[in-house]
Amino acid sequence: xxxxxxxxxxxxxxxxxxxxxxxxxxxxxxxxxxxxxxxxxxxxxxxxxxxxxxxxxxxxxxxxxxxxxxxxxxxxxxxxxxxxxxxxxxxxxxxxxxxxxxxxxxxxxxxxxxxxxxxxxxxxxxxxxxxxxxxxxxxxxxxxxxxxxxxxxxxxxxxxxxxxxxxxxxxxxxxxxxxxxxxxxxxxxxxxxxxxxxxxxxxxxxxxxxxxxxxxxxxxxxxxxxxxxxxxxxxxxxxxxxxxxxxxxxxxxxxxxxxxxxxxxxxxxxxxxxxxxxxxxxxxxxxxxxxxxxxxxxxxxxxxxxxxxxxxxxxxxxxxxxxxxxxxxxxxxxxxxxxxxxxxxxxxxxxxxxxxxxxxxxxxxxxxxxxxxxxxxxxxxxxxxxxxxxxxxxxxxxxxxxxxxxxxxxxxxxxxxxxxxxxxxxxxxxxxxxxxxxxxxxxxxxxxxxxxxxxxxxxxxxxxxx
Numbered sequence: 001x002x003x004x005x006x007x008x009x010x011x012x013x014x015x016x017x018x019x020x021x022x023x024x025x026x027x028x029x030x031x032x033x034x035x036x037x038x039x040x041x042x043x044x045x046x047x048x049x050x051x052x053x054x055x056x057x058x059x060x061x062x063x064x065x066x067x068x069x070x071x072x073x074x075x076x077x078x079x080x081x082x083x084x085x086x087x088x089x090x091x092x093x094x095x096x097x098x099x100x101x102x103x104x105x106x107x108x109x110x111x112x113x114x115x116x117x118x119x120x121x122x123x124x125x126x127x128x129x130x131x132x133x134x135x136x137x138x139x140x141x142x143x144x145x146x147x148x149x150x151x152x153x154x155x156x157x158x159x160x161x162x163x164x165x166x167x168x169x170x171x172x173x174x175x176x177x178x179x180x181x182x183x184x185x186x187x188x189x190x191x192x193x194x195x196x197x198x199x200x201x202x203x204x205x206x207x208x209x210x211x212x213x214x215x216x217x218x219x220x221x222x223x224x225x226x227x228x229x230x231x232x233x234x235x236x237x238x239x240x241x242x243x244x245x246x247x248x249x250x251x252x253x254x255x256x257x258x259x260x261x262x263x264x265x266x267x268x269x270x271x272x273x274x275x276x277x278x279x280x281x282x283x284x285x286x287x288x289x290x291x292x293x294x295x296x297x298x299x300x301x302x303x304x305x306x307x308x309x310x311x312x313x314x315x316x317x318x319x320x321x322x323x324x325x326x327x328x329x330x331x332x333x334x335x336x337x338x339x340x341x342x343x344x345x346x347x348x349x350x351x352x353x354x355x356x357x358x359x360x361x362x363x364x365x366x367x368x369x370x371x372x373x374x375x376x377x378x379x380x381x382x383x384x385x386x387x388x389x390x391x392x393x394x395x396x397x398x399x400x401x402x403x404x405x406x407x408x409x410x411x412x413x414x415x416x417x418x419x420x421x422x423x424x425x426x427x428x429x430x431x432x433x434x435x436x437x438x439x440x441x442x443x444x445x446x447x448x449x450x451x452x453x454x455x456x457x458x459x460x461x462x463x464x465x466x
Contacts, residue, residue, distance in 0.1 A: 001348035006253040022060045023216040027225035032072035037068045038259045043104045045256045045297045052347050063215040064107035075120050084191040098277045103285045117193045120202045120210040122180045132243040136173035139185030139198035145178040155231035173288040182206045205236035219233050219246040224254035257300040270350035287312040289393045293353040310460040323399035325382045328349040330404040334380040340388045365424045
């Protein structure tokens with residue numbers, strides 16, 4: 001299989017460092033606020049990567065962290081009056097609860113910054129001893145970026161470019177504006193730990209390096225996170241880790257795209273963050289997964305007004321067919337292995353969930369045709385789809401439960417099977433470049449009170465309202 005490596009800017013054959021064993025680390029959530037759709041997306045992507053690698057026969061250990069001490073958490077502590085450690089514990093419990101509703105499996109290893117303070121201090125000491133870091137009279141410790149000549153390789157920046165891309169503080173004790181904090185001296189009222197340089201707390205970047213080393217040693221096969229972490233976070237992780245050990249830190253760097261809302265980057269400052277608990281109150285976790293995984297993980301996801309509704313409609317149609325197959329024939333215990341092979345082929349090409357999901361439209365069209373011809377080999381097709389695609393977290397519910405959930409939301413808006421069938425016929429007609437037939441089918445759909453719109457994923461259906 002092949003994985004896109006952000007460091008080399010190319011797809012590479014996946015060959016683990018240690019035979020069949022795979023170590024994988026993903027930067028997790030900074031617990032300063034509510035879990036949002038971006039957190040869920042990143043957790044989903046790396047859970048799927050882990051599961052597919054296991055499906056391919058690898059022995060995977062997947063570690064993920066919670067950042068439970070940083071500037072944002074301390075600011076929230078001051079704002080709420082809750083001690084920073086108690087605030088972080090409270091938010092972790094809250095985030096765990098909503099993430100459980102998303103039904104994304106936990107990693108094999110959970111890591112927390114506050115449980116690795118001694119490891120972090122040892123790491124910083126090692127960098128000082130090797131001449132890559134320096135303490136200041138104020139009790140801060142900085143990494144000396146110029147001591148690591150390869151700095152900028154991940155983000156493809158030279159030092160001048162890097163200088164323009166970081167937030168510069170005004171500490172006169174820094175040798176260079178690019179140098180970043182490994183240890184921050186405590187301000188009055190802040191959470192702190194004792195260290196050789198006085199009371200303080202770790203900088204953000206050093207936390208992940210130390211936790212990674214604690215979990216896997218000097219090198220890791222796969223390290224990932226959102227694309228916004230490439231610089232400076234992951235760039236700084238490489239610098240401090242390789243400066244300490246003299247070894248290659250990560251073999252494959254992977255980064256998922258960002259969430260946009262109607263074309264704008266999702267952010268608190270814009271007020272367009274989609275809180276996960278609100279989204280899961282309205283849509284099934286399977287609908288959210290289908291929507292998010294319909295785009296290649298490296299690309300940004302643009303959440304439009306209809307994204308989740310369209311995904312729900314597609315899944316609803318699939319579940320209706322699965323329900324009909326169940327009514328027609330007993331479970332034969334047979335499986336269509338070709339479907340599984342095509343899934344593996346898509347996922348082996350850099351975890352291409354978008355291709356894997358797009359294949360479903362063709363599969364279900366064939367199943368519908370088999371049903372109409374009373375060909376019960378469609379049972380084997382459905383058995384395989386349910387078995388294979390459960391890896392992506394879909395088709396895990398009973399068909400009647402998913403259908404009832406959607407129908408209960410819109411009792412008058414449930415889209416008839418006839419409309420779905422016509423939309424599939426129109427899709428095939430367009431594929432065959434029979435545009436006259438496609439227009440005729442569109443007219444029939446309109447007569448039934450619905451409109452069909454072409455989308456990148458296939459099509460969406462809407463009821464015509466007066």
